[in-house]
Amino acid sequence: MDVAIFGAGVAGLMSAIALQARGHRCHIYERARQSQQMGMGFILVPEGINELRRFGVEVAGVPTLHYYCRNEAGEVLYEEIMPGGARSVRRADLIAGLVNALPSRDVITFDAALDGLEFSPAGDVVAARLVPGKQIQADLYVAADGGRSRARQTLFPEWPAREAQVMELVGIAACGRAIEWAGHNFNKFHAQGGGLAVGVVPVSKEQVVWYMQFDSRQFPPPAESADARRDFVTRLAGTWAHPIPLLLSLTDFSGVHLWRPVDTDVLPHFHQGNLALLGDAAHPLSPFTSQGVSSAIADAVALAKCVTAPQAVPESGIAEALAEYSAERRAQCAPFLAQGRVLAHDFLAPGSSVLLPIAQ
Numbered sequence: 001m002d003v004a005i006f007g008a009g010v011a012g013l014m015s016a017i018a019l020q021a022r023g024h025r026c027h028i029y030e031r032a033r034q035s036q037q038m039g040m041g042f043i044l045v046p047e048g049i050n051e052l053r054r055f056g057v058e059v060a061g062v063p064t065l066h067y068y069c070r071n072e073a074g075e076v077l078y079e080e081i082m083p084g085g086a087r088s089v090r091r092a093d094l095i096a097g098l099v100n101a102l103p104s105r106d107v108i109t110f111d112a113a114l115d116g117l118e119f120s121p122a123g124d125v126v127a128a129r130l131v132p133g134k135q136i137q138a139d140l141y142v143a144a145d146g147g148r149s150r151a152r153q154t155l156f157p158e159w160p161a162r163e164a165q166v167m168e169l170v171g172i173a174a175c176g177r178a179i180e181w182a183g184h185n186f187n188k189f190h191a192q193g194g195g196l197a198v199g200v201v202p203v204s205k206e207q208v209v210w211y212m213q214f215d216s217r218q219f220p221p222p223a224e225s226a227d228a229r230r231d232f233v234t235r236l237a238g239t240w241a242h243p244i245p246l247l248l249s250l251t252d253f254s255g256v257h258l259w260r261p262v263d264t265d266v267l268p269h270f271h272q273g274n275l276a277l278l279g280d281a282a283h284p285l286s287p288f289t290s291q292g293v294s295s296a297i298a299d300a301v302a303l304a305k306c307v308t309a310p311q312a313v314p315e316s317g318i319a320e321a322l323a324e325y326s327a328e329r330r331a332q333c334a335p336f337l338a339q340g341r342v343l344a345h346d347f348l349a350p351g352s353s354v355l356l357p358i359a360q
């Protein structure tokens with residue numbers, strides 16, 4: 001079957017890998033002009049890593065063994081062993097690993113944003129419009145176009161997607177001393193008053209990702225400029241314990257990204273007719289769950305399984321196959337959305353939660 005995929009992020013690339021492995025012909029249309037080197041990194045839970053490896057995707061990064069929650073002075077408040085096999089990975093390395101696992105790079109067309117979808121009276125997509133003015137047709141349409149998905153807005157124009165109260169500034173620094181200090185551990189420093197924390201995650205032998213989570217009502221987010229971001233982070237955490245001041249001094253703030261997560265209820269369904277929503281397009285998850293990447297991978301694998309079942313022939317069975325995909329993935333993701341809200345709520349309270357920020 002011919003599959004058109006919108007978005008070359010984790011969900012889009014993994015869908016192409018999993019669907020091609022089952023004999024489908026895929027093409028990916030990506031809004032960006034080239035493969036995304038942007039982004040910093042994340043913690044991958046073992047389920048996601050196992051799926052990646054099963055499909056021949058090389059997973060870089062470093063094993064993450066312990067979680068330490070600390071106060072501003074660096075004293076350990078709580079510690080926990082990480083789920084066995086968890087890793088911290090640079091986003092660029094994961095994207096490169098996924099692209100390398102595609103049969104050919106020609107399956108991606110860059111600078112080709114999904115602009116709109118045309119539907120038959122029965123609700124099937126009959127064509128997709130791309131921004132350069134091109135129309136494309138396929139048997140199956142996969143929307144993996146991220147947290148502000150055009151396809152989701154088309155299917156559910158009234159669905160509320162508020163900006164979450166907790167935002168993140170994310171940076172990366174090459175810092176041997178921080179790597180030595182952190183070892184194979186994930187550390188998170190919490191301000192006693194609540195609503196402010198800094199996470200420190202080694203993602204390679206040289207680089208450490210740090211992120212500041214902050215209550216945007218208590219601490220209005222900084223302006224776009226590098227100087228405004230440096231001033232903001234330094235004012236709030238510049239005197240905290242080692243290695244935070246060192247990491248901040250070694251960070252190029254022109255690359256620091258302000259993340260504005262979306263807070264939304266679980267959609268009634270992740271599909272319509274021959275169109276499936278995947279990854280953040282289907283279910284933007286709170287960063288507190290650490291499940292965004294692994295859920296995107298699981299969506300892609302579930303989709304490939306459902307549409308390749310014997311009854312899922314393009315003409316008759318595709319809508320039923322997508323209904324099965326939707327039911328399976330909704331049931332998995334709905335608890336993560338709920339847990340994300342609880343974790344965010346706890347984070348805002350004074351003496352905020354010290355527990356491991358991974359939804360189970």
Ligand SMILES: Cc1cc2nc3c(=O)[nH]c(=O)nc-3n(C[C@H](O)[C@H](O)[C@H](O)COP(=O)(O)OP(=O)(O)OC[C@H]3O[C@@H](n4cnc5c(N)ncnc54)[C@H](O)[C@@H]3O)c2cc1C
Pocket residue numbers: 006007008009010011012029030031032036038039040041042091112113114115144145146147149150170278279280281292293296
């Ligand atoms: C540039 C970038 C950097 C990120 N950095 C981090 C990070 O450091 N830490 C972290 O935890 N999470 C990060 N994320 C989010 C994380 O990758 C996702 O939450 C998770 O991997 C789910 O993946 P996804 O494929 O559903 O969405 P995404 O990874 O967001 O991928 C969506 C893709 O769709 C493309 N796209 C958007 N609109 C259209 C359109 N209309 N037509 C075609 N293509 C479109 C985007 O350019 C992007 O490539 C980042 C996402 C992006 C896009």
